[in-house]
Amino acid sequence: MYGAVIHAPGDVRYEQRDDPRIEQPGDAVIRMIATCVCGSDLWSYRGVNPVRRPTPMGHEYVGVVEDVGADVRTVAPGDVVVGSFFASDGTCEICRAGYPSRCVNAIPMGRFGTQAERLRVPMADGTLVATPGEPTPDLIPSLVAASDVLGTGWFAAEAAAVGPGKTVVVVGDGAVGLLGVLAARVQGAERIIAMSRHADRQALALQFGATDVVTERGDEGVERIRELTGGLGAHSTIEAVGTNESMQQAIRSTRAGGHVGFVGVAHGVELTGQQLFNAEVHLFGGPAPVRRYLPDLIDRIFRREIDPGRVFDLTLPLSEVAEGYRAMDERRAIKSLLMP
Amino acid sequence: MYGAVIHAPGDVRYEQRDDPRIEQPGDAVIRMIATCVCGSDLWSYRGVNPVRRPTPMGHEYVGVVEDVGADVRTVAPGDVVVGSFFASDGTCEICRAGYPSRCVNAIPMGRFGTQAERLRVPMADGTLVATPGEPTPDLIPSLVAASDVLGTGWFAAEAAAVGPGKTVVVVGDGAVGLLGVLAARVQGAERIIAMSRHADRQALALQFGATDVVTERGDEGVERIRELTGGLGAHSTIEAVGTNESMQQAIRSTRAGGHVGFVGVAHGVELTGQQLFNAEVHLFGGPAPVRRYLPDLIDRIFRREIDPGRVFDLTLPLSEVAEGYRAMDERRAIKSLLMP
Numbered sequence: 001m002y003g004a005v006i007h008a009p010g011d012v013r014y015e016q017r018d019d020p021r022i023e024q025p026g027d028a029v030i031r032m033i034a035t036c037v038c039g040s041d042l043w044s045y046r047g048v049n050p051v052r053r054p055t056p057m058g059h060e061y062v063g064v065v066e067d068v069g070a071d072v073r074t075v076a077p078g079d080v081v082v083g084s085f086f087a088s089d090g091t092c093e094i095c096r097a098g099y100p101s102r103c104v105n106a107i108p109m110g111r112f113g114t115q116a117e118r119l120r121v122p123m124a125d126g127t128l129v130a131t132p133g134e135p136t137p138d139l140i141p142s143l144v145a146a147s148d149v150l151g152t153g154w155f156a157a158e159a160a161a162v163g164p165g166k167t168v169v170v171v172g173d174g175a176v177g178l179l180g181v182l183a184a185r186v187q188g189a190e191r192i193i194a195m196s197r198h199a200d201r202q203a204l205a206l207q208f209g210a211t212d213v214v215t216e217r218g219d220e221g222v223e224r225i226r227e228l229t230g231g232l233g234a235h236s237t238i239e240a241v242g243t244n245e246s247m248q249q250a251i252r253s254t255r256a257g258g259h260v261g262f263v264g265v266a267h268g269v270e271l272t273g274q275q276l277f278n279a280e281v282h283l284f285g286g287p288a289p290v291r292r293y294l295p296d297l298i299d300r301i302f303r304r305e306i307d308p309g310r311v312f313d314l315t316l317p318l319s320e321v322a323e324g325y326r327a328m329d330e331r332r333a334i335k336s337l338l339m340p
Numbered sequence: 341m342y343g344a345v346i347h348a349p350g351d352v353r354y355e356q357r358d359d360p361r362i363e364q365p366g367d368a369v370i371r372m373i374a375t376c377v378c379g380s381d382l383w384s385y386r387g388v389n390p391v392r393r394p395t396p397m398g399h400e401y402v403g404v405v406e407d408v409g410a411d412v413r414t415v416a417p418g419d420v421v422v423g424s425f426f427a428s429d430g431t432c433e434i435c436r437a438g439y440p441s442r443c444v445n446a447i448p449m450g451r452f453g454t455q456a457e458r459l460r461v462p463m464a465d466g467t468l469v470a471t472p473g474e475p476t477p478d479l480i481p482s483l484v485a486a487s488d489v490l491g492t493g494w495f496a497a498e499a500a501a502v503g504p505g506k507t508v509v510v511v512g513d514g515a516v517g518l519l520g521v522l523a524a525r526v527q528g529a530e531r532i533i534a535m536s537r538h539a540d541r542q543a544l545a546l547q548f549g550a551t552d553v554v555t556e557r558g559d560e561g562v563e564r565i566r567e568l569t570g571g572l573g574a575h576s577t578i579e580a581v582g583t584n585e586s587m588q589q590a591i592r593s594t595r596a597g598g599h600v601g602f603v604g605v606a607h608g609v610e611l612t613g614q615q616l617f618n619a620e621v622h623l624f625g626g627p628a629p630v631r632r633y634l635p636d637l638i639d640r641i642f643r644r645e646i647d648p649g650r651v652f653d654l655t656l657p658l659s660e661v662a663e664g665y666r667a668m669d670e671r672r673a674i675k676s677l678l679m680p
Binding site for chain 2: 098099101104231232242244247255256269270271273274276279280283284286287289
């Protein structure tokens, strides 16, 4: 089969890879319907994360089950399935507590590289969720979004304790931030302030439910949020970038007793205990427990209550994956969908 | 009147100070029944916090109301009252949300110095709580504890999401840590692991409800907690010291999805975003919203359900306040009670 392999920063190639096959009795092998490029893939593409050897890429996926191991019970050949970016057993104490991405047997799906024609999924029962029927083509982008960016935005909103009557700030206007806006709306927020200085992303944020847009950053951004919140700061803030600037922005935009949900993969973020003691905000984040949310999110997508697939503003054949990276790197695209 | 004034590290004097009087219509003036020395007072005593000029000391207090301003409605002369270490208006949005120590008009009571014969309390209606009757003398130490260390331990336990079925680790065996143990027990924890290497504090921790004592620290401490928790770490961890070592200990002792409640006043604590992203623990702490808890805590003390006053293992006349500091500094006492 063919799939994406990164050889060096800026150098993603579509090349032949070994065909996946059932290796463990809990495995499934799926044929890819759609996959995509994640903002976090750009950390390698831009050389922020080192690329030490040719590495398969991608961790988001919707596919059709082709084969399953002897122990698989919940999905069968022919099923359309969505999975999380972490494989999880679904049975350990951490999974049962709702944190499958931190399963004691968790395996990052990025290790297999989902930007490929086929994919082996370990622990299929704990990792995959079958759709309630054959999705129409218009639902595919939203299902791919559920696999990571929607689930991550959803988690960020939950971690930020979004709810009715709350004012929510969203730091970051990438796909996760935009879907954090959508999640905040669905979870009942009263006011949603998107921080963005890109017209196309502002427009999508407003379509997803943002009530205000703030273009300022840093001290000015904090000042503007305070003006909009009676001097107090937001109840809930979603951090969806992962830089020190964005995390500081998030914490400083939140009132005492409020909540910051952070899901940007952290690079260079430094916090002091004194700062956190004085801010007195709830801080929670990490890899989103996407598998926990998938049944609910798939249901909302099938009922057409939400349309998270709108974050994809570029669709390419999988063979043009390199252009998918380039377009996101150059900010010509918010997020690139790839169809084999 | 007389009260404690720090002149330099290690130099606390009992000396004449101005008599407090009603200055604002919301003020009360109380005559001190009992006050005490806080672990956080030692930051100045040990020179960790600079002492730039002679400064009144103390922020914990139980007293009898002597006089009130024209606007005071909820307490009256003759009432025995307990107050928080922050004065708060009780009416702003932050107070109503449950964070009176972060009231938009908050005033630290340390500014007035409660280790004194009399005390002006601003915003008396929002700050003080009258006891349901004249407390018997045996209740006084517990009421003083409610003013800070009990309320702080209570908050830490809540911030750590303590509850039935949970395993709780308590880092720190000072008065706050010990009362964190008590709070964890009352809040229903199944297992409470006190980290302590002092026999007297271990004994009190066990009396307050600890089920296990761990004497190891650092990597060995984390390893021991993992052994006791099926390799996963605790559900809930209370951090009651405020050093980098104790905070790292707390975070590393907690399972993914678990909660760390930190109340040690932070000195030198440094955290990276990557560490927090990978740990995926809820982190919450700061100055405890003691005023929120006071009605409940006073009730529990009067019903003799809890006896937090046992953290005081040294009682001195207020005039011997200097010895109260020395005894705590030299770890001869867990906490010094001072009676004018």
